Amino acid sequence: MAWCIVVKTxxxxxxxxxxxxAVMQALSDPCRLAIVRELLGxxxxxxxxxxxxxNISKATRSHHFEVLRAAGIIHTKMDGTxxxxxxxxxxxxxxxPGLLKLIAAGN
Amino acid sequence: MAWCIVVKTxxxxxxxxxxxxAVMQALSDPCRLAIVRELLGxxxxxxxxxxxxxNISKATRSHHFEVLRAAGIIHTKMDGTxxxxxxxxxxxxxxxPGLLKLIAAGN
DNA sequence: AAAATAATTCGATGATTGTCGAACCACGCG
DNA sequence: CGCGTGGTTCGACAATCATCGAATTATTTT
Numbered sequence: 001m002a003w004c005i006v007v008k009t010x011x012x013x014x015x016x017x018x019x020x021x022a023v024m025q026a027l028s029d030p031c032r033l034a035i036v037r038e039l040l041g042x043x044x045x046x047x048x049x050x051x052x053x054x055n056i057s058k059a060t061r062s063h064h065f066e067v068l069r070a071a072g073i074i075h076t077k078m079d080g081t082x083x084x085x086x087x088x089x090x091x092x093x094x095x096x097p098g099l100l101k102l103i104a105a106g107n
Numbered sequence: 108m109a110w111c112i113v114v115k116t117x118x119x120x121x122x123x124x125x126x127x128x129a130v131m132q133a134l135s136d137p138c139r140l141a142i143v144r145e146l147l148g149x150x151x152x153x154x155x156x157x158x159x160x161x162n163i164s165k166a167t168r169s170h171h172f173e174v175l176r177a178a179g180i181i182h183t184k185m186d187g188t189x190x191x192x193x194x195x196x197x198x199x200x201x202x203x204p205g206l207l208k209l210i211a212a213g214n
Numbered sequence: 215a216a217a218a219t220a221a222t223t224c225g226a227t228g229a230t231t232g233t234c235g236a237a238c239c240a241c242g243c244g
Numbered sequence: 245c246g247c248g249t250g251g252t253t254c255g256a257c258a259a260t261c262a263t264c265g266a267a268t269t270a271t272t273t274t
Contacts, residue, residue, distance in 0.1 A: 008221085008222080008269085008270075020134075020140065020209075020210070021134070021135050021136065021137050021140055022135075024131045024132075024134045024135040024140075025131075025132075025135035027127075027128070027131045028128050028129075028131040028132035028135050029128065029261090029262080030128050031262090033127065033128055033131075048220080049220080049221070050219095050220065050221080056262090056263075056264090057263070057264055057265075058220085058221070058222090058264095058265095059221095059222085059223085059224095059263075059264060059265075059266095060262065060263050060264070061221090062221060062222055062223085063222095063261095063262075063263080064262090065221095066222090067261095078221095078270090078271095080220090080270095080271060080272070081219060081220045081221080081270070081271045081272060082219090082220060082221085082271095083220075083221065083222095096209060096212075097208075097209070097212065098205035098206075098208055098209045099205075099209055101204075101205055102127075102203060102204070102205045102206055102209065103127070105203075105204065115239090115240075115251085115252085136231090136232080138232090155250085156250080156251070157249095157250065157251085163232090163233075163234090164233070164234055164235075165234095165235095165250080165251070165252085166233075166234060166235075166236090166251095166252080166253085166254095167232065167233055167234070168251090169251060169252055169253085170231095170232075170233085170252095171232090172251095173252090174231095185240095185251095187241070187242075187250095188240070188241050188242070188249060188250050188251080189249090189250060189251085190250075190251065
């Protein structure tokens with residue numbers, strides 16, 4: 001008998017594959033910018049997706065996290081029924097120095 | 108007899124009116140990013156719109172400059188038949204410190 | 215086993231966007 | 245004056261995007 005353990009995983013692009021335009025695009029939506037800022041405020045702690053306060057449906061929320069993931073900005077990992085999200089801080093700082101600071105300061 | 112001297116002018120938003128999302132949005136297009144980089148390379152010298160090399164039609168070009176202008180990134184001024192474009196460098200550096208450096212470094 | 219929880223996937227829909235050609239306007243020059 | 249140059253404006257069109265509800269999957273709790 002064969003076993004196949006199915007675990008949901010997420011694909012994260014390598015940093016060097018990421019274009020600045022993609023990052024800008026991802027951050028051009030107020031919801032997504034809010035998500036990133038929340039993560040910045042969490043000081044490195046990973047957040048469950050639903051921990052981020054947003055007035056949008058589950059589906060839309062999932063979509064925004066997907067976009068941020070594809071843009072290389074966040075990292076997602078399943079943990080039981082929750083999915084824990086964190087910023088790819090050090091990588092972003094290496095690839096796009098100043099970006100996170102810009103976002104944190106901005107307003 | 109009444110005179111009405113009609114001169115084409117451009118409206119430029121004040122810096123404090125500009126949201127980071129709008130800036131990100133404007134820079135999320137490869138053409139527009141290329142324009143900004145060209146201006147960065149011009150070291151403060153204002154460029155005529157058509158001086159920027161782009162494989163797009165006049166109409167599209169005009170559109171992109173309009174978007175950049177609305178986002179507060181460039182400043183445009185008529186000069187005879189040409190329109191001269193320059194970066195709003197110091198203002199951008201004040202409002203969004205690190206942004207221009209990010210764009211210049213990016214790749 | 216059933217219920218509750220957390221999140222993704224799947225259409226669908228309406229809005230925004232990038233692109234273009236064509237028409238247009240203002241200026242400077244012969 | 246008429247023409248060329250530089251740029252804008254106006255539809256139009258296709259593509260992308262944000263948003264949602266409903267169906268679905270996986271896990272934990274009861």
